[in-house]
């Protein structure tokens with residue numbers, strides 16, 4: 135195979151994997167990560183090489199060129215595909231690169247139904263990149279089957295959803311959307327970035343493809359940008375692997391190592407993220423400066439019942455609107471001391487984001503624009519009471 139050819143679909147779990155049937159925490163540490171055969175190293179080495187020696191012209195070997203395949207990347211692909219319950223996984227240089235590969239599987243003229251709450255970059259990718267080559271899309275409230283039905287076209291090939299969504303943490307019933315889509319021969323893609331496979335496995339509810347920004351909880355330490363596509367659909371997996379090599383948006387070996395290392399502690403981190411977020415949501419729910427709170431763990435959240443059935447726990451993200459509108463929200467975001475004002479989410483340190491001006495700025499003037507009074511919290515692993523104290527002092531910036 136030459137470096138220009140299509141490698142085999144990335145990431146199937148190795149045969150006779152000793153972790154088959156074991157628990158999530160065990161597989162997160164061991165799946166795809168047997169001790170290195172050449173040295174016995176228990177941590178998958180960072181194979182920091184662009185190319186691999188070939189014994190003779192035309193010989194078939196597992197690795198030839200690191201865009202096509204690299205052993206550190208293979209370990210990540212095997213591990214995360216295993217955790218998502220899929221047979222194939224492909225790692226990308228960013229979440230958006232992973233999304234781009236999925237949209238490239240469609241044809242000009244195909245139509246995508248997307249949730250009406252979406253990461254701003256996903257909307258931008260559809261609106262300003264794929265629309266230009268003929269892909270059509272319609273944002274729809276996915277909790278309403280009649281609206282999905284009304285938006286459906288003969289050319290609809292895909293339903294794309296985030297659950298919980300970014301930034302208002304709307305919850306979509308994956309199984310009911312999958313039942314509708316499969317009855318019409320369309321694929322269901324779930325962006326599982328906010329939940330991670332520890333809290334939710336979309337394929338168990340009928341999804342065909344799972345995408346991730348591994349930059350977030352999977353990496354978990356704000357030190358790497360990455361993306362992932364997981365699927366058990368063979369034809370799609372082949373196409374994604376082809377695109378991974380042909381378009382070349384691959385993560386380097388060191389980035390793969392960082393994500394692999396993050397995944398090893400995912401379960402314990404998520405438990406604490408969920409615990410801290412629930413405590414923060416409870417504290418904010420009773421605060422006079424808070425107008426509305428969005429957290430699927432609260433019984434009043436419209437997606438609470440669905441979240442209870444399809445998630446293990448409610449996640450580490452909490453969003454809320456501040457009384458006093460945008461100016462008050464910005465004053466709060468500028469006044470936190472522990473919550474750092476920054477884009478991104480899902481790492482050990484707590485972050486605050488003003489979606490309207492930051493992560494979702496590309497939605498301003500679109501039908502998906504977010505409330506300027508909204509703040510989004512990525513609740514980290516600091517002591518929960520310290521985080522609540524910080525938010526309470528910051529909320530004092532809101533005029534009474």
Ligand SMILES: Cc1ncc(COP(=O)(O)O)c(C=O)c1O
Pocket residue numbers: 228229230231253255296300325327328346347348349359360361478
């Ligand atoms: C839900 C979601 N999906 C995808 C992405 C894009 O990921 P990346 O920034 O790794 O390209 C993000 C980024 O914030 C996100 O929040």
